[in-house]
Amino acid sequence: MRDFSQDHRWLSINTATVRKQHGKDWGLVEILDACARHGIRAVSPWRDQVAAAGLANTARTIRAHGLELSGYCRGGMFTEPNATDENLRALDEACELNATCLVLVVGGLPGALYGKPQHKDLAGAREVVRDGIATLLEAARQRQMPLAIEPLHPTYAAERACINTLEQALDVCDALDPSQSGAIGVAVDVYHVWWDPKLQQQIERAGKRRLHAFHVCDWLVPTTDPLNDRGMMGDGVIEIPKIRGWMEAQGFAGYSEVEIFSANNWWQRAGDEVLATCIERHRSVV
Amino acid sequence: MRDFSQDHRWLSINTATVRKQHGKDWGLVEILDACARHGIRAVSPWRDQVAAAGLANTARTIRAHGLELSGYCRGGMFTEPNATDENLRALDEACELNATCLVLVVGGLPGALYGKPQHKDLAGAREVVRDGIATLLEAARQRQMPLAIEPLHPTYAAERACINTLEQALDVCDALDPSQSGAIGVAVDVYHVWWDPKLQQQIERAGKRRLHAFHVCDWLVPTTDPLNDRGMMGDGVIEIPKIRGWMEAQGFAGYSEVEIFSANNWWQRAGDEVLATCIERHRSVV
Numbered sequence A, B: 001m002r003d004f005s006q007d008h009r010w011l012s013i014n015t016a017t018v019r020k021q022h023g024k025d026w027g028l029v030e031i032l033d034a035c036a037r038h039g040i041r042a043v044s045p046w047r048d049q050v051a052a053a054g055l056a057n058t059a060r061t062i063r064a065h066g067l068e069l070s071g072y073c074r075g076g077m078f079t080e081p082n083a084t085d086e087n088l089r090a091l092d093e094a095c096e097l098n099a100t101c102l103v104l105v106v107g108g109l110p111g112a113l114y115g116k117p118q119h120k121d122l123a124g125a126r127e128v129v130r131d132g133i134a135t136l137l138e139a140a141r142q143r144q145m146p147l148a149i150e151p152l153h154p155t156y157a158a159e160r161a162c163i164n165t166l167e168q169a170l171d172v173c174d175a176l177d178p179s180q181s182g183a184i185g186v187a188v189d190v191y192h193v194w195w196d197p198k199l200q201q202q203i204e205r206a207g208k209r210r211l212h213a214f215h216v217c218d219w220l221v222p223t224t225d226p227l228n229d230r231g232m233m234g235d236g237v238i239e240i241p242k243i244r245g246w247m248e249a250q251g252f253a254g255y256s257e258v259e260i261f262s263a264n265n266w267w268q269r270a271g272d273e274v275l276a277t278c279i280e281r282h283r284s285v286v
Helices: A028-037 A047-053 A055-065 A083-096 A122-143 A166-176 A199-206 A240-249 A271-285 B028-037 B047-053 B055-065 B083-096 B122-143 B166-176 B199-206 B240-249 B271-285
Strands: A011-014 A042-044 A072-076 A102-105 A147-149 A184-189 A211-216 A256-258 B011-014 B042-044 B072-076 B102-105 B147-149 B184-189 B211-216 B256-258
Touching: A011 A271, A028 A042, A028 A047, A028 A055, A028 A271, A047 A055, A047 A072, A047 A083, A055 A083, A072 A083, A083 A102, A083 A122, A102 A122, A122 A147, A122 A166, A122 A184, A147 A166, A166 A184, A166 A199, A184 A199, A199 A240, A211 A240, A256 A271, B011 B271, B028 B042, B028 B047, B028 B055, B028 B271, B047 B055, B047 B072, B047 B083, B055 B083, B072 B083, B083 B102, B083 B122, B102 B122, B122 B147, B122 B166, B122 B184, B147 B166, B166 B184, B166 B199, B184 B199, B199 B240, B211 B240, B256 B271
Parallel strands: A011 A042, A011 A256, A072 A102, A102 A147, A147 A184, A184 A211, A211 A256, B011 B042, B011 B256, B072 B102, B102 B147, B147 B184, B184 B211, B211 B256
Antiparallel strands: none
16 A cells, blocks of 8 residues: 655645635636645546636646646536536546546436436436446547546435445446446545445455546534535544555555535635645545 | 325334424323324334333323334444443333334444544444344344344444445344344335435345335435435435335335434424324325
8 A cells, every 4th residue: 555644646636625715716727726836746627617717728737737637527417408418528628638537426316406306216317327328438438538437425316426336336337348448437435435335345346447536535423514514534434544445455556636525614714724734634644 | 015095004103203393392192192193003112202201101001092113213322332231121112012123223433423433443333233233132032022223324324323225234134143034124214225226126135024114204305404304205306105115025014104303394393283294195105
């Protein structure tokens, strides 16, 4: 297992972590500049941030700083209208930015994200998702951009993603890519999977070629908000080094990407303080 | 599948559903009287309510009304101090009240329920839980009181129960009772398991002898509080009749027990209104 204690060369910052500081948005270029200033080598930006900064401008800034992309957030939402077009655009952007993978948050019951679920047919939604991934996978293969299904915590099954365990995600990968080429794999976010009694077994099943991304934060006790009360690594109950050990035992050698949605704590602090804390915790508890 | 539309003979009320009305507690005897008044034939009371009303008094009232107990809430919390003694007491009370089963909410990381987790060793907690169930099972067999492991939604893995899927619960049942005698089985609460892609498969695996209880409420979109924002049946996205159909296809013929924790809605209404609504929804959407 890699020693993270001496430096932060394997730290990546998901740009949602510092998107709102003191209540106002930090623009993506500001975030990229700040990451570079802190000696951070990789990021994972969100599409809306890239759109606001401009794709060409973003690509230029990333190249100028020599940053890598541990992933691109995100494709998916296959159960919503216009998913096909949106996902092709996301794919092209991921290619333009030379991302490691396009992360897929697959979507839940249509309309549920907006509080108006159009039906309750979860199995049906899962079929739509699988078909959507199959279609996108063809385009992704042509562009040689790996897709990474991110199973989300079951608490998000209705609104955000009806793929909720690593096992379920890998069943989809097996079906669409039986040779396990790595064209489609998974993003393992400890927040979503830490509770799963089959986690170690399914990480082993995935294997190196399908472990495309590793996201970290922490599960707070208590968690006051289902969406935006994620903790900084070390502040909760997730055994992060144990899970990273399982990833690395399979040969995963990528970035440890910090993704924290924290409306009342980390999004209220100065971006530089958040980044400094990420670095410190990356070295001490990841 | 049984037709629930004509009457509510298979409705049970978990007494937590009406424990706080207009902000003040309804005592257990009041609840039992109200259930009888509404023609409800079964309940599932909580230990603290029984303790407040007195065990003998509770047993007398239940007999007087001819009520059955679809379960007794609850044993478990095996990772907390004094679990062994508490569970033996719960078992004896379940026997005294002639409950169908003693429901087990197995506990999570020790101390987490009080906001102070003593460690993060989830696998270790799961071992403690399994050993605790094994010990309790001996006593339960002697008393011929079935135990029902209730897998809780993964969002409660830290604080309340580190058994989080039906598959995981049945693995424990298989290990402790290989003959599948039914001495230990499961309580299937739709709120906790509706999201699980393996739900139908695992209900089939459980089989009639291990399906000890069926709890209903609904998953609201959005859910504003992880614990006390459960919905009335029909107000959320759970396909309750589909899941009940899976249960009944295995031969389950017990009560459909309504268990709703709802701090800001149902607990703020008059108890009689809540019970009337449970009856109406039982007939129309369960």
